[in-house]
Amino acid sequence: MAGDLDPTRRPASQVTVDERSEGQRIDNFLRHRLKGVPKTRLYRSLRRGEVRVNKGRIRPDYRLKRGDVVRIPPLRYPQAREAHPGEPVLTRLARSVLHEDPGLIVLNKPAGLAVHGGSGTSFGVIEALRRLRPEIKGLDLVHRLDRDTSGCLLVAKKRRILTELHRMLRDGQVAKRYLALVMGRWQGGERRVTARLRKNTLSSGERLVRLDPEGKRAVSQFKALETTRNASLIEARLLTGRTHQIRVHCASIGCPIAGDPKYGDRDFNRRGRHWGLRRMFLHASRVEFSHPTSGVTVRFDAPLPDDLQAILDRLGLKR
Numbered sequence: 001m002a003g004d005l006d007p008t009r010r011p012a013s014q015v016t017v018d019e020r021s022e023g024q025r026i027d028n029f030l031r032h033r034l035k036g037v038p039k040t041r042l043y044r045s046l047r048r049g050e051v052r053v054n055k056g057r058i059r060p061d062y063r064l065k066r067g068d069v070v071r072i073p074p075l076r077y078p079q080a081r082e083a084h085p086g087e088p089v090l091t092r093l094a095r096s097v098l099h100e101d102p103g104l105i106v107l108n109k110p111a112g113l114a115v116h117g118g119s120g121t122s123f124g125v126i127e128a129l130r131r132l133r134p135e136i137k138g139l140d141l142v143h144r145l146d147r148d149t150s151g152c153l154l155v156a157k158k159r160r161i162l163t164e165l166h167r168m169l170r171d172g173q174v175a176k177r178y179l180a181l182v183m184g185r186w187q188g189g190e191r192r193v194t195a196r197l198r199k200n201t202l203s204s205g206e207r208l209v210r211l212d213p214e215g216k217r218a219v220s221q222f223k224a225l226e227t228t229r230n231a232s233l234i235e236a237r238l239l240t241g242r243t244h245q246i247r248v249h250c251a252s253i254g255c256p257i258a259g260d261p262k263y264g265d266r267d268f269n270r271r272g273r274h275w276g277l278r279r280m281f282l283h284a285s286r287v288e289f290s291h292p293t294s295g296v297t298v299r300f301d302a303p304l305p306d307d308l309q310a311i312l313d314r315l316g317l318k319r
Helices: 026-035 039-048 089-094 125-130 159-169 245-252 266-276 307-313
Strands: 013-016 067-070 099-102 103-111 150-156 173-184 191-193 197-201 207-211 222-226 231-238 282-290 297-301
Touching: 013 266, 026 039, 026 067, 089 125, 099 297, 103 125, 125 150, 159 282, 173 245, 173 307, 207 245, 222 245, 231 245, 266 307
Parallel strands: 150 282
Antiparallel strands: 013 067, 099 103, 103 150, 173 231, 173 282, 191 222, 197 207, 222 231, 282 297
């Protein structure tokens, strides 16, 4: 409501990038510094050249270098509210830790919890984790999962760990596997999908991804684990990490994910609700990589949540 907002206008400022922000994308840097400013407004500022780095225009995916001077324009924004996740969320998050060491936390992210606040969400995993662990000053998300996707989520505790894992993700050195329930009986054995993807952001801030021959390269590897006449449990392996990649690639080959509200099949989703499915059946089951500190290959597995396991049991599918 308008009466709840405290309209303020920030003056233009110059910020010099230090080692904590080195390697971060400029759009993520701005979202962190300008909490409460709508995402659409930030991207409009980037497109118009209102945000400058070293006095020049930059793209939203520009990665900051130490010593860069960022001009942050004056913006009118609603006063940001401090996120206050309740004790049930904090307790649930504390129980979801799969692994922790001096540089890294691996979570089995619960479904229904966004990875960060924004777009109508007052807080997410990272805000809750910072509140849960205030003694750790450098907590940052290594990657993202959709709100309804459960499973392995990496959180860095140090900037150098974050930077190195980002590099490994870009270079395809982090192996991520997902479990998904898709429509129909899977045909053709193991399949590789290479359709290019383009991400669009609507005026509402919603992200929508389409197949586009001129889009970014995207490669997914799929194989069936169990099938029935109406549905199949598949394993998906990402060879690139595009937004909504698994969801769009599955839909593109006629096997949309059960419960997917954006790219799914309406009749199949209705059938899923009859089975008891209350969210998208997509789970990040495994992540494997060389640990940035030790160089040793590590692997983390997230058990399938009870709600998804109950669907498999009802369909007679084995994990």
